[in-house]
Amino acid sequence: MYQVGTLVKELTEKHGRLRESLMPILQGIVERHSYLTDDAMVEVAKELDISAAEVYGTASFYTFLDTKVRGKYIIRVCKTITCSMKGKGEIIETIEDMLKIKVGETTSDRMFSLLETNCIGWCHKAPAILINDLPYTELTSEKVVEIIKGYMHK
């Protein structure tokens, strides 16, 4: 566990305490800790003197600001049409087999979450996935297994 209060203080020092500081602060938390815990949202609300419901409202609007438990590595498989035609289904099956989780779930060791995402702009090199902020493209089942193995050994 991390000290959420310390991190939020650090982020408010950096981004300020105005309403418009909310987004970069939430992004900063997610960058370090994958998702927003209730404690983290309450801490942000306190620092910015806004209600916790407002923080939750903003966070829940954005797909990349998760308010549900997520693993250290969030795998997002592009679900839009080009990636679908180029074998997205197979990629998902491979990852599901490998990690023993379904789309939307997180491994019990909290290392990986598997999600689908809307277009991430790599149609010309489909199928594509994101792991946290990094894109991986022109994937095959073999390639994706190797990539995830790499993360397992990190």
Add this chain to the structure above:
Amino acid sequence: MINLTINDQKISVPAGSTVLDAAKKLNINIPTLCNHPDLCIAGNCRVCLVEQKGARTLIAACAMPVAEGMDIHTNTLKVRNARKHVVELLLSEHRSDCTKCYKNQKCELQSLANEFAFGDTIFLDLVEDHPYEIDRSSPSFIKDDSKCIRCQRCVRTCSELQYISAIAVANKGAHQKISSFHDRPMSHVVCTNCGQCVNRCPTGALVEKTYIDQVWDAIYDPDKHVVVQTAPAVRVALGEDLGYDPGERVTGKMVTALRQLGFDSVLDTDFSADLTIMEEGTELLTRLKKALVDGDKKISFPMFTSCSPGWIKFIEHKYPEFLPNLSTCKSPQQMFGALAKTYFAQKRKIDPSKIVSVSVMPCTAKKYEADRPEMRDSGYKDIDYVLTTRELAVMIKQAGINFKNLEPSHYDSIMGDSTGAAVIFGATGGVMEAALRTAYEIVTGREVPFNNLNITPVRGMEGVKEATIKIEGCTDDWKFLEGAELKTAIAHGLTNANKIMRLVRQGKSPYHFVEIMACPGGCIGGGGQPIPTSMEIRKNRMKAIYSEDEHMILRKSHENPDVIAIYSDFLGKPNSHKAHELLHTHYVEREQY
């Protein structure tokens, strides 16, 4: 001034007005839904679409500022079809079980649907497949997401008027909903139960939790003695739900109606409002004495009034370090409740276990207050059921009473007498004025130095009001106050309350005594009052309250004969041991987020 035409009629309006404002001046009706006179513009429901010649798309009249030479048309085929589709789309996501809905015939969406006379709709009904939740956790109101059209009036109310933001817009697209923090039950978040959202919800998504059936059951139970009390603000607003214009005083007719409904004793919260003044006024003077004469360092000022349960929950959540500054007096409702099953029961020789105590309040937070575990000092639940003004109107209609034709009558005695000081509790500044009328006289032996007892500086709709009363000519007991200036402040609506609380927290408050009411305008603008509400409606109710005061023979709480009697027969004197047992309470620190 900006010149424009609407439906070929010329009009000039000040810059910054909206197309909707301009249309109103021409008596042209444009339907609205998300728009509300108390709230900022949202422009999200799109019901008010109109056509502007030369513009590519239709525009939302409520959000579009006027511009020179605009040529607006509100009644073209394009406008009609667009509005119709907008309402149909809203209905496709709204559970239209109208005949079973609490807001049946009082729903703005239903009126619009009626206006457009829909037959079969071309849109799919999306309600059935959506996992909507109904939150019944609050004792004050019900939140039913399947009826929500996401106009966000409630969200704006909670944030702009009440500074709480217990609810916000969460998620997006088809999943968008009005949500508390992480969808927690409303009873478990920072919500004051004030019901201002309920008062502004255009549909049945937010309604008061009703206790009408329980009250009918009690009335028809021959074993029970059902006592009813009515709050000051009810009598100047009830008429609105029964065919009168805002601002009509219907006190006497209401009393007759309550008897016809079958209540066994029809009594008045105004009695316990007068009692509150005796207790709270004495408490203020005692605090001043302890601080100034005894040098008691534990006494801190300002002292806050404690009549408004929405305000109490606000300070418990948001400023718990100032709970010692709250008057320990229960609200008039709860003072009445504690006395109904003790003093009243003894006097009337009724077994208190057989008494069912009902109150009619302009308020939804009172339902929560009655449920607080502290409110059982009579040995029973002091108040069994709280009805809003709206619920009373429903009962009167259910009973087939022709309200307008009723002969006025008077409250029963023992706890039914009241003064003008009590009735003004219903308006912002009223508790302060009533307290000053009595406290000044206790200290100086003379009436407050204001024409006809009307302490005008504490009256009116300004968000935060201040008044300084110079105390002169004290009697011997109160010589230590000679020449002192009593500094008071009044706030209504929790956003205004928060302004004062910030000052207090910063140590910059100069005040000795502060009155705070959770709702805009005070209780006359309460969450349980007839819908709609607006500044104009609240002003009319306020006028009626002061006129009610002027028409009373007695206008000072300490002159109320029932109050004098209860002190001599039962309580002893104000702030006595017995008074403390029954009429005072304590507060609870609650989570801030």
